Amino acid sequence: MATEGSTLSVIGAIIANLLIAILKFIAATFTGSSAMLSEGIHSIIDTTNGLLLLLGIKRSKKGANKIHPFGQGKEVYFWSFVVAILIFALGGGLAIYEGVKHLNHPKVLDNSNIIWNYAVIIGAIIFEGASLLYAMKQFRKKYPTGFTSALEESKDAASMAIIIEETAAMIGLLIALVGVTLTHFTHNPIYDAISSIAIGVLLIAVAGFLAKETQDLLIGESISNKDLKMIKEILSSYDELEFFGNIKSMHLGPEEVLLALEVNFKDNITLHQLEETIADIKNKIRKIDSKFKYIYIESNSISKSDFN
CATH class of the missing domain: 3.30.70.1350 (Cation efflux protein, cytoplasmic domain)
Known part of the structure:
Protein backbone atom coordinates (compact mmCIF):
# COMPACT_ATOMS: atom_id res chain seq x y z
CA MET A 1 0.00 0.00 0.00
CA ALA A 2 1.04 3.57 -0.48
CA THR A 3 2.72 5.08 2.53
CA GLU A 4 1.50 7.97 4.65
CA GLY A 5 4.50 9.94 3.38
CA SER A 6 3.25 9.54 -0.19
CA THR A 7 -0.17 10.92 0.75
CA LEU A 8 1.32 13.94 2.53
CA SER A 9 3.61 14.66 -0.43
CA VAL A 10 0.68 14.54 -2.85
CA ILE A 11 -1.49 16.82 -0.69
CA GLY A 12 1.35 19.32 -0.35
CA ALA A 13 1.86 19.33 -4.12
CA ILE A 14 -1.88 19.85 -4.79
CA ILE A 15 -2.04 22.91 -2.54
CA ALA A 16 1.14 24.42 -4.01
CA ASN A 17 0.13 23.79 -7.63
CA LEU A 18 -3.37 25.23 -7.20
CA LEU A 19 -2.03 28.48 -5.70
CA ILE A 20 0.65 28.72 -8.38
CA ALA A 21 -1.85 28.09 -11.21
CA ILE A 22 -4.02 31.01 -10.06
CA LEU A 23 -1.01 33.34 -9.98
CA LYS A 24 0.22 32.20 -13.41
CA PHE A 25 -3.15 32.79 -15.06
CA ILE A 26 -3.34 36.26 -13.50
CA ALA A 27 0.11 37.07 -14.90
CA ALA A 28 -0.80 35.65 -18.33
CA THR A 29 -3.97 37.78 -18.40
CA PHE A 30 -2.12 41.00 -17.63
CA THR A 31 0.89 40.41 -19.92
CA GLY A 32 -0.40 38.15 -22.71
CA SER A 33 2.57 35.81 -22.26
CA SER A 34 2.13 32.39 -23.93
CA ALA A 35 4.88 30.97 -21.70
CA MET A 36 2.96 32.00 -18.59
CA LEU A 37 -0.27 30.61 -20.05
CA SER A 38 1.52 27.30 -20.73
CA GLU A 39 2.87 27.29 -17.20
CA GLY A 40 -0.63 27.98 -15.85
CA ILE A 41 -1.98 25.01 -17.81
CA HIS A 42 0.96 22.97 -16.50
CA SER A 43 0.05 23.80 -12.89
CA ILE A 44 -3.66 23.04 -13.40
CA ILE A 45 -2.77 19.66 -14.87
CA ASP A 46 -0.37 19.00 -11.97
CA THR A 47 -3.20 19.84 -9.54
CA THR A 48 -5.55 17.45 -11.34
CA ASN A 49 -2.85 14.80 -11.38
CA GLY A 50 -2.43 15.16 -7.63
CA LEU A 51 -6.14 14.54 -7.11
CA LEU A 52 -5.95 11.44 -9.33
CA LEU A 53 -2.95 10.16 -7.36
CA LEU A 54 -4.90 10.64 -4.11
CA LEU A 55 -7.74 8.64 -5.65
CA GLY A 56 -5.28 5.90 -6.59
CA ILE A 57 -3.77 5.82 -3.09
CA LYS A 58 -7.23 5.59 -1.50
CA ARG A 59 -8.43 2.82 -3.83
CA SER A 60 -5.18 0.88 -3.45
CA LYS A 61 -5.90 0.50 0.27
CA LYS A 62 -8.99 -1.60 -0.37
CA GLY A 63 -8.54 -5.14 0.90
CA ALA A 64 -8.74 -8.42 -0.96
CA ASN A 65 -12.06 -9.72 -2.23
CA LYS A 66 -13.36 -12.50 -4.46
CA ILE A 67 -12.52 -10.64 -7.66
CA HIS A 68 -9.17 -9.28 -6.38
CA PRO A 69 -7.74 -12.01 -4.10
CA PHE A 70 -4.41 -10.18 -3.75
CA GLY A 71 -5.98 -6.81 -2.98
CA GLN A 72 -6.09 -3.70 -5.15
CA GLY A 73 -2.65 -2.24 -4.52
CA LYS A 74 -2.02 -1.74 -8.25
CA GLU A 75 -4.73 0.94 -8.39
CA VAL A 76 -2.05 3.51 -7.57
CA TYR A 77 -0.03 2.30 -10.57
CA PHE A 78 -3.03 2.61 -12.89
CA TRP A 79 -3.81 6.17 -11.83
CA SER A 80 -0.13 7.10 -12.08
CA PHE A 81 -0.26 5.87 -15.68
CA VAL A 82 -3.35 8.02 -16.29
CA VAL A 83 -1.39 10.97 -14.88
CA ALA A 84 1.39 10.32 -17.41
CA ILE A 85 -1.16 10.33 -20.26
CA LEU A 86 -2.64 13.63 -19.06
CA ILE A 87 0.80 15.24 -18.82
CA PHE A 88 1.54 14.11 -22.38
CA ALA A 89 -1.79 14.94 -24.03
CA LEU A 90 -2.88 18.05 -22.15
CA GLY A 91 0.28 19.48 -20.60
CA GLY A 92 2.71 18.90 -23.46
CA GLY A 93 0.17 19.17 -26.26
CA LEU A 94 -1.46 22.42 -25.14
CA ALA A 95 1.88 24.08 -24.33
CA ILE A 96 3.22 23.29 -27.80
CA TYR A 97 -0.06 24.42 -29.39
CA GLU A 98 0.09 27.77 -27.58
CA GLY A 99 3.72 28.23 -28.54
CA VAL A 100 3.15 27.45 -32.22
CA LYS A 101 0.08 29.72 -32.30
CA HIS A 102 2.07 32.66 -30.90
CA LEU A 103 4.97 31.80 -33.19
CA ASN A 104 2.74 32.07 -36.26
CA HIS A 105 0.83 35.07 -34.92
CA PRO A 106 3.27 36.97 -32.66
CA LYS A 107 1.68 39.05 -29.94
CA VAL A 108 3.65 41.90 -28.39
CA LEU A 109 3.70 41.54 -24.62
CA ASP A 110 2.51 44.34 -22.38
CA ASN A 111 5.81 45.39 -20.82
CA SER A 112 4.04 47.83 -18.51
CA ASN A 113 2.77 44.80 -16.58
CA ILE A 114 5.85 42.62 -17.05
CA ILE A 115 6.50 42.77 -13.31
CA TRP A 116 3.59 40.31 -12.96
CA ASN A 117 5.54 37.67 -14.85
CA TYR A 118 8.71 38.09 -12.81
CA ALA A 119 6.84 38.18 -9.49
CA VAL A 120 4.78 35.09 -10.30
CA ILE A 121 7.74 33.10 -11.62
CA ILE A 122 9.86 33.87 -8.56
CA GLY A 123 6.93 33.12 -6.24
CA ALA A 124 6.20 29.89 -8.11
CA ILE A 125 9.84 28.80 -7.84
CA ILE A 126 9.62 29.27 -4.06
CA PHE A 127 6.34 27.31 -3.79
CA GLU A 128 7.44 24.54 -6.16
CA GLY A 129 10.83 24.32 -4.47
CA ALA A 130 9.22 23.94 -1.05
CA SER A 131 6.86 21.26 -2.38
CA LEU A 132 9.73 19.39 -4.05
CA LEU A 133 11.91 19.52 -0.93
CA TYR A 134 9.03 18.21 1.20
CA ALA A 135 8.35 15.35 -1.23
CA MET A 136 12.05 14.44 -1.27
CA LYS A 137 12.17 14.60 2.54
CA GLN A 138 9.26 12.15 2.81
CA PHE A 139 10.90 9.92 0.20
CA ARG A 140 14.23 9.89 2.06
CA LYS A 141 12.51 8.73 5.26
CA LYS A 142 11.79 5.46 3.53
CA TYR A 143 14.96 5.35 1.44
CA PRO A 144 17.76 6.83 3.60
CA THR A 145 20.47 5.67 1.19
CA GLY A 146 21.41 7.35 -2.09
CA PHE A 147 18.49 9.31 -3.53
CA THR A 148 19.13 8.53 -7.21
CA SER A 149 19.44 4.77 -6.72
CA ALA A 150 16.43 4.79 -4.38
CA LEU A 151 14.34 6.59 -7.01
CA GLU A 152 15.30 3.96 -9.57
CA GLU A 153 14.40 1.05 -7.27
CA SER A 154 11.30 2.59 -5.68
CA LYS A 155 7.94 0.99 -6.43
CA ASP A 156 6.06 3.92 -4.86
CA ALA A 157 4.56 5.37 -8.05
CA ALA A 158 2.76 8.23 -6.28
CA SER A 159 5.89 9.63 -4.62
CA MET A 160 7.88 9.11 -7.80
CA ALA A 161 5.25 10.94 -9.89
CA ILE A 162 5.19 13.92 -7.51
CA ILE A 163 8.99 14.24 -7.41
CA ILE A 164 9.25 14.00 -11.20
CA GLU A 165 6.39 16.48 -11.71
CA GLU A 166 7.80 19.01 -9.26
CA THR A 167 11.27 18.73 -10.79
CA ALA A 168 9.78 19.30 -14.25
CA ALA A 169 7.83 22.27 -12.88
CA MET A 170 11.04 23.88 -11.58
CA ILE A 171 12.74 23.40 -14.96
CA GLY A 172 9.65 24.73 -16.74
CA LEU A 173 9.68 27.86 -14.59
CA LEU A 174 13.32 28.51 -15.44
CA ILE A 175 12.51 28.11 -19.14
CA ALA A 176 9.60 30.54 -18.77
CA LEU A 177 11.85 33.00 -16.94
CA VAL A 178 14.41 32.91 -19.76
CA GLY A 179 11.67 33.38 -22.38
CA VAL A 180 10.00 36.27 -20.57
CA THR A 181 13.33 37.99 -19.88
CA LEU A 182 14.53 37.74 -23.50
CA THR A 183 11.16 38.96 -24.77
CA HIS A 184 11.21 41.85 -22.30
CA PHE A 185 14.64 43.15 -23.28
CA THR A 186 14.54 42.43 -27.03
CA HIS A 187 10.84 43.27 -27.54
CA ASN A 188 10.68 40.15 -29.70
CA PRO A 189 7.75 37.84 -28.77
CA ILE A 190 9.33 34.91 -30.58
CA TYR A 191 11.33 34.04 -27.42
CA ASP A 192 8.13 33.78 -25.39
CA ALA A 193 6.63 31.44 -28.00
CA ILE A 194 9.77 29.31 -28.17
CA SER A 195 9.86 28.95 -24.38
CA SER A 196 6.24 27.74 -24.48
CA ILE A 197 7.18 25.07 -27.04
CA ALA A 198 10.21 24.09 -24.93
CA ILE A 199 7.96 23.64 -21.89
CA GLY A 200 5.70 21.40 -23.96
CA VAL A 201 8.62 19.25 -25.10
CA LEU A 202 9.79 18.98 -21.48
CA LEU A 203 6.35 17.78 -20.36
CA ILE A 204 6.16 15.19 -23.13
CA ALA A 205 9.59 13.85 -22.14
CA VAL A 206 8.53 13.66 -18.48
CA ALA A 207 5.28 11.93 -19.45
CA GLY A 208 7.18 9.35 -21.49
CA PHE A 209 9.51 8.53 -18.60
CA LEU A 210 6.68 8.30 -16.07
CA ALA A 211 4.57 6.16 -18.42
CA LYS A 212 7.44 3.71 -18.90
CA GLU A 213 8.03 3.40 -15.16
CA THR A 214 4.37 2.85 -14.32
CA GLN A 215 3.92 0.48 -17.27
CA ASP A 216 6.56 -1.83 -15.80
CA LEU A 217 4.80 -1.74 -12.42
CA LEU A 218 1.39 -2.40 -13.98
CA ILE A 219 2.65 -5.39 -15.94
CA GLY A 220 4.36 -6.76 -12.84
CA GLU A 221 7.83 -5.70 -11.72
CA SER A 222 10.06 -7.87 -9.57
CA ILE A 223 11.78 -6.92 -6.33
CA SER A 224 15.00 -4.90 -6.32
Missing part, protein backbone atom coordinates in the same frame (compact mmCIF):
# COMPACT_ATOMS: atom_id res chain seq x y z
CA ASN A 225 18.45 -6.48 -6.51
CA LYS A 226 18.96 -5.57 -2.85
CA ASP A 227 15.85 -7.52 -1.82
CA LEU A 228 16.79 -10.42 -4.10
CA LYS A 229 20.22 -10.63 -2.47
CA MET A 230 18.58 -10.64 0.97
CA ILE A 231 16.28 -13.55 0.00
CA LYS A 232 19.20 -15.57 -1.36
CA GLU A 233 21.24 -15.00 1.80
CA ILE A 234 18.36 -16.22 3.96
CA LEU A 235 17.84 -19.36 1.87
CA SER A 236 21.58 -20.09 1.81
CA SER A 237 21.69 -20.02 5.62
CA TYR A 238 19.52 -23.14 5.99
CA ASP A 239 21.35 -26.47 6.20
CA GLU A 240 18.05 -28.26 5.59
CA LEU A 241 18.03 -27.02 1.98
CA GLU A 242 20.00 -28.91 -0.63
CA PHE A 243 19.58 -26.09 -3.12
CA PHE A 244 17.00 -23.55 -4.29
CA GLY A 245 15.80 -22.62 -7.76
CA ASN A 246 14.32 -19.49 -9.27
CA ILE A 247 13.10 -16.71 -7.03
CA LYS A 248 9.99 -15.20 -8.59
CA SER A 249 8.41 -12.01 -7.30
CA MET A 250 5.97 -9.30 -8.29
CA HIS A 251 4.96 -6.02 -6.69
CA LEU A 252 1.22 -5.91 -6.05
CA GLY A 253 1.57 -2.36 -4.75
CA PRO A 254 4.26 -0.11 -3.24
CA GLU A 255 4.16 -2.07 0.04
CA GLU A 256 2.89 -5.50 -1.07
CA VAL A 257 4.94 -8.23 -2.74
CA LEU A 258 4.05 -11.69 -4.01
CA LEU A 259 7.04 -14.04 -3.57
CA ALA A 260 7.30 -17.59 -4.95
CA LEU A 261 10.28 -19.80 -4.00
CA GLU A 262 11.34 -23.15 -5.39
CA VAL A 263 13.47 -25.14 -2.95
CA ASN A 264 14.74 -28.70 -2.62
CA PHE A 265 15.12 -30.15 0.87
CA LYS A 266 17.65 -32.80 1.82
CA ASP A 267 16.31 -36.35 1.79
CA ASN A 268 17.04 -37.06 5.44
CA ILE A 269 14.78 -34.41 7.04
CA THR A 270 11.39 -35.29 8.52
CA LEU A 271 8.04 -33.82 7.50
CA HIS A 272 7.93 -31.90 10.78
CA GLN A 273 11.37 -30.37 10.11
CA LEU A 274 10.26 -29.45 6.59
CA GLU A 275 7.16 -27.65 7.85
CA GLU A 276 9.13 -25.85 10.55
CA THR A 277 11.78 -24.73 8.09
CA ILE A 278 9.22 -23.37 5.62
CA ALA A 279 7.47 -21.44 8.41
CA ASP A 280 10.80 -20.12 9.68
CA ILE A 281 11.87 -18.94 6.20
CA LYS A 282 8.62 -16.99 5.82
CA ASN A 283 8.93 -15.44 9.28
CA LYS A 284 12.55 -14.45 8.76
CA ILE A 285 11.81 -12.77 5.42
CA ARG A 286 8.83 -10.86 6.82
CA LYS A 287 10.78 -9.85 9.92
CA ILE A 288 13.37 -8.15 7.72
CA ASP A 289 10.79 -6.58 5.39
CA SER A 290 7.04 -6.69 6.03
CA LYS A 291 6.13 -5.92 2.42
CA PHE A 292 6.45 -9.64 1.58
CA LYS A 293 2.79 -10.23 2.32
CA TYR A 294 2.31 -13.32 0.13
CA ILE A 295 5.04 -15.98 0.26
CA TYR A 296 4.65 -19.35 -1.42
CA ILE A 297 7.31 -22.04 -1.07
CA GLU A 298 7.23 -25.08 -3.35
CA SER A 299 9.50 -27.87 -2.15
CA ASN A 300 11.22 -30.81 -3.89
CA SER A 301 9.86 -29.81 -7.29
CA ILE A 302 13.07 -28.83 -9.06
CA SER A 303 16.19 -30.48 -10.34
CA LYS A 304 19.75 -29.41 -9.66
CA SER A 305 19.97 -27.92 -13.15
CA ASP A 306 17.49 -25.25 -12.00
CA PHE A 307 19.88 -24.07 -9.27
CA ASN A 308 20.05 -20.27 -9.12
